[in-house]
Amino acid sequence: MDRMGERIDSVGSFVNIDFSNREDNFSWRLSQNTNEDQHLPVLNSGPFGDQQRSRYQNAKVKFVERASNGNEKEHLQSCCANESNNGSNHTKSVTTNPTRWRLFAPFQAVVLFSLASYVIWRYAAGWIGGDVGKDHGNGSSHGVESFKWSSVEPSERLEWLKCYGETECARFLVPLDYSNPKGAKAAIALVKYPAKVPATSEKYGGPVLINSGEPGALGTSAVYRLGKHFQTIIGEQFDVVGFDPRGVGLTTPTFYAFPNKHEAGLFYVDYPLLVNVSSESLGRAYAYSQILGAKMENSSRDVLQYVSTPAVARDMLAITKAMGYDKLQYWGFSYGSVLGATFSAMFPNNVGRIVLDGVFDAEDYYAGQWSQNLLDADAALLDVCEACVKAGPRVCRIYEETAELVLQRINRLLEKLKVAPIGAYSSPGPAPWYGIVSYDFAKLILFMSLYITHSDAAFVINKLAQFEKGDGLILTPLTSRMIYREFLTCDCSAPESELPPFYGFWDIEHFLAIACGDSEIENESFEEVQAVYREIANTSSFVDAWGIHAACSGWKVKGKERFQGSFNQKTSHPLLLVSNRADPVAPLQAAYKMSKGFEGSVVLTQNNSGHCSTSATSLCTHKAVRAYFQNGTLPEKGTVCETESSIFYRGNFLEDIDKTSMTIEDVAILEASYALQKKYFVPIHLFPSSGGMMSGNCDG
Known part of the structure; x- marks a missing residue:
């Protein structure tokens, strides 16, 4: 990334905001001015750009708008603070007219803090409230000004x-x-x-x-x-x-559930990030689920009963x-x-x-247990540790001689954060970054990076090395209090008609409405929820970051049509199932279980950690997907596809690959596979209490 920052103040960090109006996205990027190319893909503008306001209002930055032809236009101003017509100090967002935009999140999916942090960190533009069309489709902010969803007659x-x-x-x-x-x-x-x-x-x-x-x-x-x-x-x-x-x-x-973002922020601001970080965390998550369930039943029962998966x-x-x-x-x-x-x-x-890509155990899903998802999560983390050892100390900053020692070092850091969280404050400027890097926050960031290890794990792992030194500044903007500062601040320049209705908190209510409405869970007591978590406690070290079951325990409205059938079927054409060797939320055994029920189906294994095939670049996998759609051809049983991408690769692997033996079609598929990895679109599952979605890059 080019160094185009302006110092916020005498002791603050440089802030880089790079408006890259490329063919595929129009993004804001912020980075510290360090000797390495650190960056956080945190803020993105898109067709719902008015909802994607910067969390760093009034910070002095240099905006560099780069068009697709390479021309640049610089603007030095306060971040997301344009002067109003009357010269008042009302906060306004920088308006953009992108032709493409990054998507995601709820972004989450949709989490709460966890998802919110995730969304801002990696995908903030896309999954929030109908981002194909501004103001729920009542306008356009991406180059087709005349099109309005509201004008489309159903x-x-x-x-x-x-x-x-x-x-x-x-x-x-x-x-x-x-x-x-x-x-x-x-x-x-x-x-x-x-x-x-x-x-x-x-x-x-x-x-x-x-x-x-x-x-x-x-x-x-x-x-x-x-x-x-x-x-x-x-x-x-x-x-x-x-x-x-x-x-x-x-x-x-x-x-x-909420008429505006402020009420949503007030509700979620104290929601526990993990269900086991303290003796009351699970109880608080359970109590929140009871409130949200009752609130949704009261406001939306007539719609909720018709949104089931069937x-x-x-x-x-x-x-x-x-x-x-x-x-x-x-x-x-x-x-x-x-x-x-x-x-x-x-x-x-x-x-x-x-x-079916990134295959869930559908029977476990409909039971509402969410007990089988994390069986390979620790294997995914160990995969990152092994990659760290292979990469060496110059590339991986928590390097140790064995993967087990790397894992021990990570766990020591997390345990230290339990008793000694890191306080970080960027500067005394007009919009300082500050927050607490705590155990629950660090563990969530680590867990989320396992969804897309080939894109994010190296970055997160190297940030953990900074945590060891007591430096939490680089990720401070993602802490919950900084996230909620934006939600709980009035945007005086916003139109009076600001979305009612507010599109949920990062879509969490929509996730719960469908997943909980599909499930068999009804009116569980707190003791029953405790029993479920005791039962799954040993399946993964990340169980405390998987609060979906707790979130569903208070849901009141079930789908009018619920799935009561069997997954043992002979279909008119056999299915293709694709799963990764070490998927943090969709274990490989789930794919084989589901395949066993569908006669003639085949499981293709992609040899990487991460969620869904799009978490990595694999020509082999996506050529197999192409052959299946083109002519119905299934790969041989037991097929394992390697990936061209990797976790700690430095440089542009796409440019470094020898393409001399590839066909033009192969090169195009490879580039498309990489594009899907780079723009990872699957929501991250992190719900209230951090357990669920999202959405997010394969999220389900």
Whole structure:
């Protein structure tokens, strides 16, 4: 990253903000002015840019806007603090008009503190409240000023309109309650990245639906942002179609727990990050779940009962048939594997090509236990430790001679933070960064990095080395108090109509509505919740960061249609299941369990740690996915695909790879695979108490 910073004050750090208006994203980056290229991909602007305001208001920075042609334009001003027309000191956000944007999060998925921190840290733009269209689609901030979602008339026929860049948009009417097809309707928001051949061509392959993970993730955002990369992998003859599931994003009707971000911030500001950091943590998480469950039942019962996974599976069949096909073609990540498995069990004769990626144990999901997810989480961390040893001390700053010693060093640091958290304060300037780097915060950051070890683990591991020295400044902006300062501060320049309704807290309510509404958990006592966590305590050292079960214990509203079927099915075409060797939240054994039920299906193993195939770059994996969509070919049983990316690689591995033996098609697939890794879109599962989503890069 170029050094373009302006000193905040005499003792503060340099702040770099790099507006890179590239073909794929328009991002803000902040970094310390050090001798290494440290950076935090923390703030991103996008079609919902008004909600993505900087957490560093009034800090003096130099903005460098870099266009795709290489031209630069500098602006020296306060970060996100433009002068108002009347000269007042009202805080305003920097307005941008990006053509592409980074997505994510809830970002979470959607967590609470954990997700909030995660979102800001890595993906803040995309998963928040319908970011394909400003103000819930009532405008556009990314180059198509004339398109407004509110102007799209919902129809029982799929009527596509040109909208964002190369994409097309539609609102598709389906029964809110499929048992009463003549009753109320839901309007499903869809975005299509169209095939390069007309639908009338004999080469046309039909639609491939994408679910990017986590209950409540926005498929419209994923396809707008990444549709071309998905299409490069599967083939240009396919339409790539994303949709916002029921109750989520731009799909209506929707629901919400809080009327604005301030009330949401007040509710979540003291939510425990881990369920076992103190003797009362689990009890507090349980108490919060009771409040949120009652609040959601009171405000949104009429919508909540119709947002179940089986109902969404029916929507996918309706979308497929509306596009002229009887059999679903689908690529689902993380929670999307549960949705795909549910569809395959409900409609085994309507399976065309279905890829389940980052495979969950669907039976465990519907039981509401979430007890099988972390079986490989410690293996993922050990994988990072082994990579550290191989990389050496110049690259990995917590290097020791063996992986076990590296792991011990990490654990010593975490234990030290339990009794001696690090206080950090950046400067006495107008917008100082300050906060506490605590045990729970550090452990969450470490856990989240395991989702995308090939992109984030090296950065996080090297920050732990700074924690050892008592320096927590680099990650201080991600601590919960700094996150909530923005949520609890009035933006005086915002329009009076500021979203009501506020789109949840990083989408956590939507995750819970779907996942908890699907589950068998009902009215659990605190003692029953305690028993569940005692039972799974030994499955992973990260159990305390997995609070989904506790979050669901207070949920009141169940889906009217809940899955009661069997995952033992003979489908009209066998499924392809893809999982990683060491996935922190989707263990490899879950893929084999699910495959055993679906006759003829095959598991492809990608040889890396991380969540979903898109957590790394693998030409082998994505060529197999392409062959499956193109002609139905399954890889041989036992296939293991290597990755081109790695955890501690220094330099640009994509440029360093020998491509002389590759075809043009192979190079394109490799570059698309890398793009999906770089723009990791799967939500991170971190809920209240840190256990759930997100969404997030495969999140489900």
